[in-house]
Amino acid sequence: MKKIILNSAIQLLFLFSLSCTSQTFNLLTYQEYVNIKIDGVTFLNINNTNADITQMNSIFNRTFGYEVIEIPDSYKRFSKDGLNITFLKSSQGTNQNYEIAEIEVISPDISVEIKGVLFKVGDTVSVLGSNFVTNSESGDIIIKINPNSNTFFTPEENYVLVELTNSIITKISLQGL
Numbered sequence: 564m565k566k567i568i569l570n571s572a573i574q575l576l577f578l579f580s581l582s583c584t585s586q587t588f589n590l591l592t593y594q595e596y597v598n599i600k601i602d603g604v605t606f607l608n609i610n611n612t613n614a615d616i617t618q619m620n621s622i623f624n625r626t627f628g629y630e631v632i633e634i635p636d637s638y639k640r641f642s643k644d645g646l647n648i649t650f651l652k653s654s655q656g657t658n659q660n661y662e663i664a665e666i667e668v669i670s671p672d673i674s675v676e677i678k679g680v681l682f683k684v685g686d687t688v689s690v691l692g693s694n695f696v697t698n699s700e701s702g703d704i705i706i707k708i709n710p711n712s713n714t715f716f717t718p719e720e721n722y723v724l725v726e727l728t729n730s731i732i733t734k735i736s737l738q739g740l
Contacts, residue, residue: 589695590709591678596721599737600676601646601666606737614639614650614661638664645670645684668735675735677706677723688730695725703727 591599597607604622612618616629619641627641627648637652639661646668650661668675671685682690688697688704695704704725726734 589698589704589706591706591723592709595678596708599723600674601668601737602673603676606663606666609648609666610663614641616641619648644672646673662739663737664739666737669733682725682732682735684732684734686732688725688727688732690732691725697727701726 597605597610599606601609602623608622609619612622616627620626623643623646625643627643629642630640632638632640639650641648641650646666648666649664651664653660653662669684671683674681674683676682678694680691680694691704695706697704704723704727706723706725708721721739722737724734724736724738725732726736
């Protein structure tokens with residue numbers, strides 16, 4: 564009887580430790596998050612353009628389509644060949660007027676790099692290696708900022724979503740900065 568209880572306790576501890584370990588796979592530090600690259604341009608550099616069309620065209624070396632949306636909030640949206648970047652007028656007391664609300668990659672011609680792993684829409688999930696694991700009910704990959712590595716950003720508002728269909732990356736979204 565003692566052997567069964569001891570064996571069960573060991574199995575529970577193993578499962579618990581496995582669960583805790585898997586929770587850290589998809590967590591980024593603040594520095595890792597702001598250094599995510601979209602076609603070689605960091606998330607932080609994109610945000611630092613303050614939604615200026617000239618700067619956006621320059622850092623990406625392309626001419627974006629551009630629109631201003633005033634309802635329900637004030638947004639600036641840049642679009643070009645499967646790369647959509649939306650800025651929201653900041654409600655913070657910062658020097659910046661706009662901050663990234665979302666980056667959406669739907670083209671296989673746009674690369675994304677996270678923690679040194681380069682991938683695109685159309686790649687198989689295997690290109691991510693063991694760095695990231697599926698963790699949503701739909702089987703997609705959600706990568707969040709580790710709440711212990713920053714004081715401002717929250718994992719609920721700032722994350723990367725890699726959408727998968729049959730183990731193929733179909734869309735990459737980055738939320739907020």
